[in-house]
Structure formats: C-alpha cells, structure tokens
Amino acid sequence: MAAQAEPVLSAERIRKAFGGLEVLSDLSLNAYAGESLALIGPNGAGKTTLFNIIAGAMRASGGRIMFEGRDITRLRPHQRCHLGIARTFQISQPFVDLTVLENVEVAQRFGRLGRDRSGASAGHWLERVGLARWRDAPASSLTLGARKKLELARALATEPRVILLDEVMGGLSPEEVDEVCAIIRELRNEHMAIVIVEHVMRAVMSVADRIVVLHQGRLIADGLPREVASRPEVIEAYLGGALDDAAAG
Ligand SMILES: Nc1ncnc2c1ncn2[C@@H]1O[C@H](COP(=O)(O)OP(=O)(O)O)[C@@H](O)[C@H]1O
Ligand SMILES: [Mg+2]
Known part of the structure; x- marks a missing residue:
C-alpha cells in the first residue's frame, strides 16, 4: 500500500x-x-x-x-x-442557522467539484454518517455526537x-x-x-x-x-x- x-x-x-x-x-x-x-x-x-x-x-x-x-x-x-484537502475541526463549527442538509450543501460548493453536480448528493453524505433523519433539523439542535458526524459529512461532501x-x-x-x-x-x-x-x-x-x-x-x-x-x-x-x-x- x-x-x-x-x-x-x-x-x-x-x-x-x-x-x-x-x-x-x-x-x-x-x-x-x-x-x-x-x-x-x-x-x-x-x-x-x-x-x-x-x-x-x-x-x-x-x-x-x-x-x-x-x-x-x-x-x-x-x-x-x-x-x-478537507479537514474537520476539533470544536465543530456548523452554520447554526442552517439545516443539517444545508450545511452539507454549503460544503459541497467549496469542494473539489465546486458547482459541478457530478458528485454524490448532500443527502448521500448524511446517510453515510447516519444523520439522514436529521436532515431538516437546524444544526443548532444537534447533540455533540451528531455535530461531530456533521463535521465529517461536511468534510466528505467536498469529495x-x-x-x-x-x-x-x-x-x-x-x-x-x-x-x-x-x-x-x-x-x-x-x-x-x-x-x-x-x-x-x-x-x-x-x-x-x-x-x-x-x-x-x-x-x-x-x-x-x-x-x-x-x-x-x-x-x-x-x-x-x-x-x-x-x-x-
Ligand atoms: N494561535 C496560537 N497562538 C499561540 N499559540 C498557539 C496557537 N495555536 C496553538 N498554540 C500553541 O501551540 C501548541 C500546540 O497546540 P496544538 O497544535 O493545539 O496542540 P494539540 O492539537 O496537539 O493539542 C500549544 O502550546 C498551543 O498553546
Ligand atoms: Mg488539537
């Protein structure tokens, strides 16, 4: 390897x-x-x-x-x-006024594919980290554990x-x-x-x-x-x- x-x-x-x-x-x-x-x-x-x-x-x-x-x-x-190159933050920093899904969508736009929509959907990344059921919740409502997963989903969404x-x-x-x-x-x-x-x-x-x-x-x-x-x-x-x-x- x-x-x-x-x-x-x-x-x-x-x-x-x-x-x-x-x-x-x-x-x-x-x-x-x-x-x-x-x-x-x-x-x-x-x-x-x-x-x-x-x-x-x-x-x-x-x-x-x-x-x-x-x-x-x-x-x-x-x-x-x-x-x-993607990173997560030790102290998670979601956009608290946006929903969980919107947080991932913002990350996608900054990512490797930019506005090119050929990558996985934002919803895909939420499913991947186990946050799909929280997609429409405000990020501010997440528990610490869920915030950490959102950090991961946001990083992954940049492909x-x-x-x-x-x-x-x-x-x-x-x-x-x-x-x-x-x-x-x-x-x-x-x-x-x-x-x-x-x-x-x-x-x-x-x-x-x-x-x-x-x-x-x-x-x-x-x-x-x-x-x-x-x-x-x-x-x-x-x-x-x-x-x-x-x-x-
Ligand atoms: N912005 C900064 N200004 C001054 N000192 C800093 C800053 N960031 C980190 N440090 C210092 O650098 C050292 C390493 O910190 P850090 O990289 O956060 O360590 P770790 O992540 O391994 O716990 C620490 O002594 C910390 O106080
Ligand atoms: Mg540290």
Missing part, C-alpha cells in the same frame, strides 16, 4: 513558532492514498497546528506542503479545499483526496465510535488518504494502518500500530496518559 506509491500529501520540514515558542520543529510527514494514518500525541504536541498548516488556515514559519506533486504552501484554504480528522470521536458513544471507524475503513478502501488525530486509542488501534507520534513538536515514532504502541518512549510520552484517560471515562 504505502510503500508502492507516491504520497498524496507531504509536509516537508515544517516549522511553526508562535512568538518565541516553537511548537513544530522540522516535522515531515507523508500521507498516502488508501492509508489511514493516525497522528497521536499529548495535548499541546502541535497536532491541530499541523492540520491548520496543511489546510492553509495557518502559515508555517518554515518548510513546505506538497499535494499531488505540487507545492501548495502559499495557497489559501479554499484553494486547498478545491484541490481535495476530498485527503481528509484530516481532528478528534472526531471525542464525545461519541462507543456505538458511534464504531460507526465512525467503519466509515473511515470504507473511505480508506475507496483510496482516500486519511489522517486522524484521535485520543480514543481503541479507535486508533482499530482503524490506523500506521501511527506517528508527535511530542513537543517533533515526531518521535512512525510505524505499525502495535509496534509503535509498545515502544517505551511512546508509552512514556503519551500512551500511559491516554490509557489513564480511557480508564477514567
């Missing part, structure tokens, strides 16, 4: 500083079509910052972002979305080649986590490149083909899930805490 192909997306030697504080240091990462990659690490490690830089919401202090062989470092977020999922499973019930894991596996099988930031380790271990561990802005591990999860430095930096969290709630 991964080894045979060129990466769809590469972050190359990314550096990001906020004032004097360097939060990403010389960070390189490849995402491949048909691979589900989990990016894990403690709070404050720089995961969301990296997503912001890949999606174009933030400018890196150094390094570049390549997408399908093209340097997109200077493109604006909507241009990247149009090329096929991305790469999808960045930032803690989409936080706050979901165990059943909902399983549903989202099943969707991620389907997308992977449809050759999307998937990058998930996730604290729900059960989900990470069940969907990730590869795990990278970010700690204080640097990658400290990159490999197969079982192998990475058993490394002492990973357990020390992250997994001990995550397992405690899992036990607590």
